[in-house]
Amino acid sequence: MNIEGKVVIITGGMGGMGYETAKALLKNGAKFIAIFDLPGSADEIDSSSKGLFATERAKFFPGDISIDSTLKNNFDRVVNDQGCVDIVINNAGIINEQNIQLLVDLNVKAVLSCSLLALTHMGKHKGGHGGLIVNVNAILGLTDCPLLPFYSATKHAIIGFTRCMKNNFNSTGVRVVSICPGVTKTNLFRKLPENLCDFISDTIKEKVLTEVPVQSDSSGTSAYKREPISNLDAQYDSSKREPKHTYNE
Numbered sequence: 550m551n552i553e554g555k556v557v558i559i560t561g562g563m564g565g566m567g568y569e570t571a572k573a574l575l576k577n578g579a580k581f582i583a584i585f586d587l588p589g590s591a592d593e594i595d596s597s598s599k600g601l602f603a604t605e606r607a608k609f610f611p612g613d614i615s616i617d618s619t620l621k622n623n624f625d626r627v628v629n630d631q632g633c634v635d636i637v638i639n640n641a642g643i644i645n646e647q648n649i650q651l652l653v654d655l656n657v658k659a660v661l662s663c664s665l666l667a668l669t670h671m672g673k674h675k676g677g678h679g680g681l682i683v684n685v686n687a688i689l690g691l692t693d694c695p696l697l698p699f700y701s702a703t704k705h706a707i708i709g710f711t712r713c714m715k716n717n718f719n720s721t722g723v724r725v726v727s728i729c730p731g732v733t734k735t736n737l738f739r740k741l742p743e744n745l746c747d748f749i750s751d752t753i754k755e756k757v758l759t760e761v762p763v764q765s766d767s768s769g770t771s772a773y774k775r776e777p778i779s780n781l782d783a784q785y786d787s788s789k790r791e792p793k794h795t796y797n798e
């Protein structure tokens with residue numbers, strides 16, 4: 550799929566990688582980017598980056614996407630305003646090993662709910678013209694990490710969903726893919742130490758937090774920059790077991 554002229558919804562698009570992704574998609578010719586994020590999240594964007602909203606091609610839709618009615622309202626508003634949606638990027642995610650409800654509501658439920666809305670709107674089985682759903686996952690959705698067992702479980706769940714959707718493409722015309730970044734310097738990463746479980750040993754903390762390579766938030770979106778979005782499924786194809794990772798080593 551060529552992103553030129555496409556209408557894109559991105560959740561968590563005010564945050565580290567989401568914001569970089571929105572900028573990259575606009576630069577690469579997307580017609581319109583709808584950013585779904587929490588009210589107040591725009592305040593965290595520094596003024597030098599506010600250029601994204603100087604264009605009519607991007608709009609902020611404030612709301613908590615883990616609330617189904619809020620998510621649907623904003624999704625419907627984009628469809629009504631733009632006439633269609635072509636690409637949905639499920640990017641919003643948190644690490645909170647102490648609040649399972651919050652974690653699952655956002656990292657799993659909101660991704661599945663938003664995907665269902667996207668499939669219902671874009672799916673050829675519903676008269677739509679097909680499209681693309683990108684689930685922003687993590688290496689931790691593919692491997693095990695003793696530092697973050699609950700977060701990892703949510704990411705594994707979405708890898709499972711992505712894999713299951715592979716063979717529904719013929720019916721829906723909607724490709725469902727995941728990208729799996731490594732550790733990236735964003736707020737999510739910066740707040741990590743305060744969001745861990747109390748049973749995590751210092752040895753594990755030290756090992757993971759000091760030994761794992763870390764990349765910048767903009768390199769976390771390199772999948773979108775280096776390749777046209779049509780090739781995103783080459784970044785992580787659910788049928789292959791060897792995703793590409795990008796690190797600043």
Ligand SMILES: NC(=O)c1ccc[n+]([C@@H]2O[C@H](COP(=O)([O-])OP(=O)(O)OC[C@H]3O[C@@H](n4cnc5c(N)ncnc54)[C@H](O)[C@@H]3O)[C@@H](O)[C@H]2O)c1
Binds near residue numbers: 561565586639643732
């Ligand atoms: N940073 C990393 O190391 C890393 C690594 C691999 C994968 N990821 C994944 O990448 C995605 C983006 O992460 P990031 O590091 O850019 O995080 P971030 O914290 O910088 O940004 C996340 C955004 O999601 C928004 N958000 C949180 N709760 C929300 C809600 N209920 N409704 C709407 N928006 C909400 C936040 O306001 C924020 O703007 C996440 O899914 C994360 O799991 C991150």
